Amino acid sequence: MPVGTQATVKGLTPRQLEKEINARILLANTYHLWLRPGAATIREAGGLHSFMRWPRAILTDSGGYQVFSLAHLRKVSEDGVEFRSHLDGSLHFLSPEKAIDIQRALGSDIMMVLDECTPYPVDAAPARESMRLSARWAERSFGRWRTGGPEPADMLFAIVQGSTYTDLRRECARRLVDLGAPGYAIGGLSVGEPRELSYDMVAACEAELPRCRPRYAMGVGMPAELGRYVALGIDMMDCVLPTRNARNGCLFTRAGKIMIKNAAHARSHVPVDERCQCYACRNFTRAYLRHLFLAREMLYSTLATMHNLWLYLDTMRRIREAIIAGTLPDFLRQSGPSGD
Amino acid sequence: MPVGTQATVKGLTPRQLEKEINARILLANTYHLWLRPGAATIREAGGLHSFMRWPRAILTDSGGYQVFSLAHLRKVSEDGVEFRSHLDGSLHFLSPEKAIDIQRALGSDIMMVLDECTPYPVDAAPARESMRLSARWAERSFGRWRTGGPEPADMLFAIVQGSTYTDLRRECARRLVDLGAPGYAIGGLSVGEPRELSYDMVAACEAELPRCRPRYAMGVGMPAELGRYVALGIDMMDCVLPTRNARNGCLFTRAGKIMIKNAAHARSHVPVDERCQCYACRNFTRAYLRHLFLAREMLYSTLATMHNLWLYLDTMRRIREAIIAGTLPDFLRQSGPSGD
Numbered sequence: 210m211p212v213g214t215q216a217t218v219k220g221l222t223p224r225q226l227e228k229e230i231n232a233r234i235l236l237a238n239t240y241h242l243w244l245r246p247g248a249a250t251i252r253e254a255g256g257l258h259s260f261m262r263w264p265r266a267i268l269t270d271s272g273g274y275q276v277f278s279l280a281h282l283r284k285v286s287e288d289g290v291e292f293r294s295h296l297d298g299s300l301h302f303l304s305p306e307k308a309i310d311i312q313r314a315l316g317s318d319i320m321m322v323l324d325e326c327t328p329y330p331v332d333a334a335p336a337r338e339s340m341r342l343s344a345r346w347a348e349r350s351f352g353r354w355r356t357g358g359p360e361p362a363d364m365l366f367a368i369v370q371g372s373t374y375t376d377l378r379r380e381c382a383r384r385l386v387d388l389g390a391p392g393y394a395i396g397g398l399s400v401g402e403p404r405e406l407s408y409d410m411v412a413a414c415e416a417e418l419p420r421c422r423p424r425y426a427m428g429v430g431m432p433a434e435l436g437r438y439v440a441l442g443i444d445m446m447d448c449v450l451p452t453r454n455a456r457n458g459c460l461f462t463r464a465g466k467i468m469i470k471n472a473a474h475a476r477s478h479v480p481v482d483e484r485c486q487c488y489a490c491r492n493f494t495r496a497y498l499r500h501l502f503l504a505r506e507m508l509y510s511t512l513a514t515m516h517n518l519w520l521y522l523d524t525m526r527r528i529r530e531a532i533i534a535g536t537l538p539d540f541l542r543q544s545g546p547s548g549d
Numbered sequence: 550m551p552v553g554t555q556a557t558v559k560g561l562t563p564r565q566l567e568k569e570i571n572a573r574i575l576l577a578n579t580y581h582l583w584l585r586p587g588a589a590t591i592r593e594a595g596g597l598h599s600f601m602r603w604p605r606a607i608l609t610d611s612g613g614y615q616v617f618s619l620a621h622l623r624k625v626s627e628d629g630v631e632f633r634s635h636l637d638g639s640l641h642f643l644s645p646e647k648a649i650d651i652q653r654a655l656g657s658d659i660m661m662v663l664d665e666c667t668p669y670p671v672d673a674a675p676a677r678e679s680m681r682l683s684a685r686w687a688e689r690s691f692g693r694w695r696t697g698g699p700e701p702a703d704m705l706f707a708i709v710q711g712s713t714y715t716d717l718r719r720e721c722a723r724r725l726v727d728l729g730a731p732g733y734a735i736g737g738l739s740v741g742e743p744r745e746l747s748y749d750m751v752a753a754c755e756a757e758l759p760r761c762r763p764r765y766a767m768g769v770g771m772p773a774e775l776g777r778y779v780a781l782g783i784d785m786m787d788c789v790l791p792t793r794n795a796r797n798g799c800l801f802t803r804a805g806k807i808m809i810k811n812a813a814h815a816r817s818h819v820p821v822d823e824r825c826q827c828y829a830c831r832n833f834t835r836a837y838l839r840h841l842f843l844a845r846e847m848l849y850s851t852l853a854t855m856h857n858l859w860l861y862l863d864t865m866r867r868i869r870e871a872i873i874a875g876t877l878p879d880f881l882r883q884s885g886p887s888g889d
Contacts, residue, residue: 215840215841215844215846217841217846217848219846219848220847220848222848222851223832224828241844245840245844246815246843250815250816250840253816253818254836254837255818260840262832262837475586476593478593488564492602493602494600496600497556497601500555501555501556506555506559507560507847507851508560511851
């Protein structure tokens, strides 16, 4: 899922996302949109789909991750979390119930429960305490979701926490399964832990989660990791890597990543990836993209973002094809170095 | 003509320029492209059309204006102008002949002669001296154009200088007419002089220039001024106003300009201009554009640029329709405050 933090995927129009990238679902960030322009403004506009003119699905996070990474002076209690906005220092309070109310005001299709995010590494005792708080918050979120809302079509996903402790992950997953959620996310990944540990945690959660429900690995991953997560039972992923790296000059190709500012590309009159069918690769050369990057032209970010997102979604498409063809193991063996 | 200084109109893909804006011709800046990525790189890429993937016409300026406004340590002689790059301080020399050679390497459809640009105000004596130097440079440019190039299809426009002195403008125009140029530009406008004086200078030049050749007023103007220039005999104009103002938060409408950051637009769930048919106005509200502007999102600049360029080109379309219908005087009376 491409990330559209502030009701826009940086550098692209919604039409480009739909027609060029064929994205089926976007992620938007509750924390950012709640603080600016505000949930009331977006509700007034007819919801996020209407506001940002995106006709397909939107998944919103709960705001928890940003409260624990961006906001200032956090005070966590059983009730929720008090914090100051990173924009203007204003005081706010987020509770499990309020996170649902805000996401409903945004008109999200898939909402996420509020959870506490622990840093890496963290000792087992505080990790257990935090996971259990997140689990109690998840129960309250589902309480609000089942009783409070006028939109019967929206979905709420639970989030498995438990840091890098297999037993905590399993305990959390089992507890959340009792909620009968429409989908389950695995949170607290990609916070600095070794990649093999991330895979282990996904495997531990997967064993407990119902196979008939979508599983969502939050905040992953590199192109070559996508197939690994899918092989572990993951159906959905989101990450700022394709879009943020694009803007910073890092382009993914099937033969690995390239840094567009390198002098080697100055007179390289070939596409970023000869085999890529995206608008950028069908029309423009590395030399042109490098020129735009060095000249700090916005079009660079637009074309680079198009390319990286296309590569990510094309990778997922090829993974789906491999699953249907029964050739996923071959795919995983072949897709080794891509983007690493 | 939208301005694409560094081989891109800031914020738009060439496809958007073609399909959404229906621009027929773009302007690109020789000075910028010569210094970065270099004429050799662009020639190698197959020329500017291929490099930036723009299938329609390109007009390039000579680089003179930027040498006199951006470059450092200029030294003007009869031969040409020596200067240091504003990018890295490197030393360069531009002559009338070299300006043609560079523009030919770029593959320009309409090239401009090298001229010296005087500031405003300037006394009559230095204005006369500068105009005569520009006229001699124009003669040398045409000499190079007629003998030097392998591309018989490219065109070279002469540029009338003479600051705000009617007699100098007339003398310059008469001298350039002897060159039998495919088109004539009026330079040295919009450099700080009162607008009525700009109109007077255009009128003075127009009286001398052949009616069967296109006339191009360089670097103008505001939306409400376009019709005035056309009524004075002008066929072509370029200006960074629609694109630069867009990025700075100033949007032109048929009812005057709006500053998108104003709080009045925070909950304004209507398009920038209800009567506008551009992609931005057909799909997005002032409230959304204001949100993107305050959040410093690139999509703001893309949508704002689309809108302002659409309004400019739509104004020109309506002017052409009024000319054909014989109603240009009515059009000029009605289009008073637009954008002022």
